[in-house]
Amino acid sequence: MSTLWTYARSNIERTALIVAALVILMALFGGLLAPFDPLKIDFRSKILPPSPEHWLGTDGSGRDVLSRLLVGAQMTLASTAVVLVVVATFGCAVGIFSALVGGAVDNMLMRLADVWLGFPPLILALGFAAALGASLEAAIWALIFSWWPNYARLTRMVTVDILSRKFIASADALGVGTGAKIFRYILPNAFDVLIVQVTLDISAIMLAISGLSFIGVGAQIPLPEWGAMIADGRSYVANGWWIVLAPGLMIFLTAFSFNIIGDMLRRELDPTSRRR
Amino acid sequence: MTVPLLELRDVTIALRGSNRRMVTGVGLSVSVGEVFGVVGESGSGKTLLTRTVFGLQDDTYLAGGTVSFAGRTLPLDGYMKAARKLLGGEVGFVPQDPYSSLNPTMRVGEQITEALYLAKRMPMNGTATRQAAIDVLGEVGIPEPELAFRQFPDQFSGGMRQRIVFAIALAQDPKLLIADEPTTALDAITQRRVIELMLDRCRTRGMAVILISHNLELLRQSVDRLAVLYGGQLHNIAETAAIGHHTIHPYTEALFDCIPSKGKTLEDIRAIRGEPAGAGFGLKGCAFASRCRYAEPICVESDLPLNSAAQNGFTACLLGRGAPQ
Amino acid sequence: MTYAIQRIAFSILSLFILLLTTFLLSHVMAGDPAIVAAGPNAGAAKIEALRQQMGLNDPIFIQFFIYCGSILRGDLGTSWFTQQPIAQDLLRELPPSLELVLLAMLINLAVSMPLGLITARYAHSKFDDMVRLVVMAGAGLPVFWIAILLQQIVAGNWGLLPIAGRLSFANRSFSGPTGFYLFDSLLAGNVSVFFDALAHLLLPAIALSLLFTAVGVRITRTSMINEFRKDYVTLARAKGAGEARVMFRHVFPNGATPALTVFGMQFGWMLGATVLVEEIFGRPGIGRYAIKAVTQSDIHAVVAVVLIIGVVFLVANLLVDILVYALSPRKQRAG
Numbered sequence: 001m002s003t004l005w006t007y008a009r010s011n012i013e014r015t016a017l018i019v020a021a022l023v024i025l026m027a028l029f030g031g032l033l034a035p036f037d038p039l040k041i042d043f044r045s046k047i048l049p050p051s052p053e054h055w056l057g058t059d060g061s062g063r064d065v066l067s068r069l070l071v072g073a074q075m076t077l078a079s080t081a082v083v084l085v086v087v088a089t090f091g092c093a094v095g096i097f098s099a100l101v102g103g104a105v106d107n108m109l110m111r112l113a114d115v116w117l118g119f120p121p122l123i124l125a126l127g128f129a130a131a132l133g134a135s136l137e138a139a140i141w142a143l144i145f146s147w148w149p150n151y152a153r154l155t156r157m158v159t160v161d162i163l164s165r166k167f168i169a170s171a172d173a174l175g176v177g178t179g180a181k182i183f184r185y186i187l188p189n190a191f192d193v194l195i196v197q198v199t200l201d202i203s204a205i206m207l208a209i210s211g212l213s214f215i216g217v218g219a220q221i222p223l224p225e226w227g228a229m230i231a232d233g234r235s236y237v238a239n240g241w242w243i244v245l246a247p248g249l250m251i252f253l254t255a256f257s258f259n260i261i262g263d264m265l266r267r268e269l270d271p272t273s274r275r276r
Numbered sequence: 277m278t279v280p281l282l283e284l285r286d287v288t289i290a291l292r293g294s295n296r297r298m299v300t301g302v303g304l305s306v307s308v309g310e311v312f313g314v315v316g317e318s319g320s321g322k323t324l325l326t327r328t329v330f331g332l333q334d335d336t337y338l339a340g341g342t343v344s345f346a347g348r349t350l351p352l353d354g355y356m357k358a359a360r361k362l363l364g365g366e367v368g369f370v371p372q373d374p375y376s377s378l379n380p381t382m383r384v385g386e387q388i389t390e391a392l393y394l395a396k397r398m399p400m401n402g403t404a405t406r407q408a409a410i411d412v413l414g415e416v417g418i419p420e421p422e423l424a425f426r427q428f429p430d431q432f433s434g435g436m437r438q439r440i441v442f443a444i445a446l447a448q449d450p451k452l453l454i455a456d457e458p459t460t461a462l463d464a465i466t467q468r469r470v471i472e473l474m475l476d477r478c479r480t481r482g483m484a485v486i487l488i489s490h491n492l493e494l495l496r497q498s499v500d501r502l503a504v505l506y507g508g509q510l511h512n513i514a515e516t517a518a519i520g521h522h523t524i525h526p527y528t529e530a531l532f533d534c535i536p537s538k539g540k541t542l543e544d545i546r547a548i549r550g551e552p553a554g555a556g557f558g559l560k561g562c563a564f565a566s567r568c569r570y571a572e573p574i575c576v577e578s579d580l581p582l583n584s585a586a587q588n589g590f591t592a593c594l595l596g597r598g599a600p601q
Numbered sequence: 602m603t604y605a606i607q608r609i610a611f612s613i614l615s616l617f618i619l620l621l622t623t624f625l626l627s628h629v630m631a632g633d634p635a636i637v638a639a640g641p642n643a644g645a646a647k648i649e650a651l652r653q654q655m656g657l658n659d660p661i662f663i664q665f666f667i668y669c670g671s672i673l674r675g676d677l678g679t680s681w682f683t684q685q686p687i688a689q690d691l692l693r694e695l696p697p698s699l700e701l702v703l704l705a706m707l708i709n710l711a712v713s714m715p716l717g718l719i720t721a722r723y724a725h726s727k728f729d730d731m732v733r734l735v736v737m738a739g740a741g742l743p744v745f746w747i748a749i750l751l752q753q754i755v756a757g758n759w760g761l762l763p764i765a766g767r768l769s770f771a772n773r774s775f776s777g778p779t780g781f782y783l784f785d786s787l788l789a790g791n792v793s794v795f796f797d798a799l800a801h802l803l804l805p806a807i808a809l810s811l812l813f814t815a816v817g818v819r820i821t822r823t824s825m826i827n828e829f830r831k832d833y834v835t836l837a838r839a840k841g842a843g844e845a846r847v848m849f850r851h852v853f854p855n856g857a858t859p860a861l862t863v864f865g866m867q868f869g870w871m872l873g874a875t876v877l878v879e880e881i882f883g884r885p886g887i888g889r890y891a892i893k894a895v896t897q898s899d900i901h902a903v904v905a906v907v908l909i910i911g912v913v914f915l916v917a918n919l920l921v922d923i924l925v926y927a928l929s930p931r932k933q934r935a936g
């Protein structure tokens with residue numbers, strides 16, 4: 001964390017780090033801070049504008065928007081994290097395998113990844129939702145299914161590069177086994193590139209998850225997932241703008257912050273982008 | 277004495293951003309019609325010097341000194357705007373790599389007619405322009421100039437491409453042509469042929485040439501005078517004819533010792549010991565000191581003499597080696 | 602020639618994987634197709650009869666073979682909720698979506714190309730830093746959220762543009778042979794319908810294009826920066842060419858080609874992203890159709906949309922590759 005802070009070169013980057021940290025804290029402890037039950041319906045207090053009692057107002061069913069945001073942070077961010085962890089791990093394994101085996105298998109796998117990469121993930125997710133039934137889990141599966149080739153490609157590229165370097169030849173001469181090679185040379189060297197990509201992908205995955213929830217194939221409506229909250233608040237946008245504005249701003253600020261951090265990490269960690 | 281065509285005095289070049297000095301205190305002058313050589317190891321700052329002086333390098337700037345062209349001193353603004361105005365008319369360039377210096381998506385003919393348009397305001401699609409372009413292609417020895425006019429760069433070999441690049445410069449009839457290692461990417465025979473052709477055409481037109489190279493042998497046979505650059509410092513200016521007739525600058529001497537020639541076996545060639553200093557060596561001391569076999573303590577302690585008046589037979593050696601006798 | 606063969610082989614492989622995916626989605630993962638087809642409340646006997654009739658007792662690869670055959674014949678099945686052949690539904694829904702995507706792509710190109718070129722020329726300048734920030738913000742905008750906000754503010758509060766639909770009430774009876782209203786109205790010489798359709802398209806197209814434009818600017822910038830580093834740019838400057846000529850006549854044609862490939866891919870992704878905006882703006886189209894199909898659990902209709910968008914994606918990429926090839930000097934030599 002402190003290294004991250006030293007990477008920051010401008011106030012914009014520092015702000016992004018703070019926002020991201022706050023959002024992560026929110027995802028971890030938001031549920032404890034929520035002043036109201038995020039699911040409790042109370043039609044007597046519906047569509048109340050922001051006030052000292054309801055800081056961000058209430059939604060169309062009288063639920064406290066702030067509480068929903070706080071609890072929803074966990075859903076949106078945890079889903080994003082799950083997708084990215086699985087996708088990075090699996091893609092990484094395929095990429096390293098492909099690079100180590102080489103030859104026709106490598107070629108086939110990478111062709112496959114190429115084909116795969118193309119299809120719009122949103123639409124693939126729609127197909128998944130239709131086949132498995134609409135739920136947050138289905139959306140997560142769908143994204144995992146469509147996103148892993150990115151990481152397979154990336155890891156393979158890095159691995160091939162590492163394997164061509166001198167120290168691998170000397171490691172070979174010393175009889176270092178494949179497993180040791182992976183853990184001692186490939187993974188540590190691939191880590192920087194992967195972490196940059198993961199950070200840059202956070203916003204894309206988050207937007208996809210909330211988008212899927214918005215169109216009704218992710219988290220289902222009473223749930224306080226941010227995209228679902230926007231879907232829920234849509235009908236009140238004319239007389240209850242805060243219901244739509246708040247979750248949207250949260251998605252936007254989080255995604256924006258992680259984009260800035262990813263950009264910063266790329267500048268600091270990716271040697272190919274350092275040209276100044 | 278006549279006014280020199282191009283004159284640099286105390287030219288210092290620094291990186292934008294870090295302000296690191298890459299080239300320090302270079303002075304030289306090139307007169308009308310002269311063939312002037314610049315020699316130096318890879319990284320010594322040859323490209324940086326010429327490109328920065330004419331505003332073609334955007335990550336460096338001229339931090340000090342004066343540049344005059346045909347008797348007019350050019351104002352020193354950060355981007356050498358005035359010097360850039362001289363390009364495509366007064367001054368022509370032949371860049372280092374023939375494989376990347378032609379626009380891959382533009383026909384050869386158009387790249388030449390564009391040069392004619394920019395230098396002489398000839399209409400790009402005029403028949404006269406077209407004929408002039410074809411003529412100049414013939415002049416640089418392209419076998420079928422009319423066919424070549426319609427072709428794309430990737431249809432030519434490296435040697436032919438270099439001729440085309442040269443044709444572009446020639447078409448503009450500049451007073452000064454700067455050829456930056458125009459042949460490093462080519463094999464030795466093609467190299468020689470292209471250089472000879474180039475110098476021949478320039479001499480008949482009375483164009484001055486600055487020929488940059490690390491190939492000292494090639495330079496010695498083709499240029500009138502030679503400037504020796506090392507670690508971003510100018511170490512020696514000598515008439516080629518005079519080299520070998522009297523004591524020469526230690527670095528120039530070391531360079532000549534590296535040339536294989538008749539009667540010398542490979543064992544006789546003394547490669548220069550140690551790693552070369554790159555440009556950006558700095559101001560203090562002689563950049564060559566760590567490898568010089570004559571070096572004495574004074575060589576690292578004193579500043580090199582600045583050579584504002586870039587006279588012939590100039591030597592920067594602190595021990596006075598290479599001074600004309 | 603080998604390039605063409607490789608490229609076609611790649612398309613065929615892609616199509617095969619696409620078909621396999623849709624087959625797995627609709628025939629394997631969705632549960633027993635016979636139960637799906639029989640509908641709710643069907644008895645065991647009826648389901649078994651259907652199993653037999655649909656060939657579900659055949660080995661799986663034969664089923665896949667039959668599936669591919671019917672798809673290639675243009676038979677996508679019958680929709681559960683429209684009660685019509687899905688192919689027919691798609692033919693009706695595709696033009697409005699394509700119209701939207703084309704306009705959004707136009708906006709994308711019109712912004713990305715010049716901005717990418719200029720920020721590449723002045724890389725690391727104040728202006729470049731500012732654009733980079735805006736681009737990162739744009740890449741973090743939820744499309745559906747910005748669509749709602751645009752609709753509410755620009756159309757609702759300010760009344761500058763229509764709120765929803767494809768045409769105003771007055772023009773409701775308009776129809777044309779292609780289903781692309783912009784094109785049809787010009788064909789019919791009806792300018793007022795043209796502008797009406799355009800006004801209805803504008804907000805959804807802007808909302809749809811924002812995210813893609815953000816990526817587009819970055820891609821173009823990277824591609825142009827690579828060109829600015831090349832020696833031919835130095836030579837052009839050495840010839841005395843001004844910066845404008847260097848940028849537009851030399852760098853742009855070379856740098857646009859690699860970027861074009863990405864824009865080709867974006868076309869398919871944009872078509873997929875119509876699910877996020879069409880519903881909001883009450884426009885007919887493939888995205889809205891897909892959402893309806895999902896909510897009605899009409900698996901075959903959804904999978905058909907997946908298939909058709911996949912095909913559009915493949916075709917768009919193929920066309921772009923052909924275009925790139927046609928623009929390359931290598932090709933012009935042969936021709």
Ligand SMILES: Nc1ncnc2c1ncn2[C@@H]1O[C@H](COP(=O)(O)OP(=O)(O)OP(=O)(O)O)[C@@H](O)[C@H]1O
Pocket residue numbers: 291298316317318319320321322323324325335457490554555556
């Ligand atoms: N922007 C920059 N930042 C840091 N160093 C630079 C920069 N531009 C050039 N250099 C360094 O300046 C030195 C001079 O480079 P230059 O290209 O002028 O050498 P050269 O004499 O032309 O060599 P060659 O014979 O290989 O062409 C090199 O060591 C190069 O690494």
Ligand code: SF4
Pocket residue numbers: 526527562563564565566568569570571572575592593594595596597
């Ligand atoms: S100054 Fe000293 S180190 Fe430099 S060339 Fe002369 S003798 Fe050698």
Ligand SMILES: [Mg+2]
Pocket residue numbers: 322323324372456457
């Ligand atoms: Mg050079």
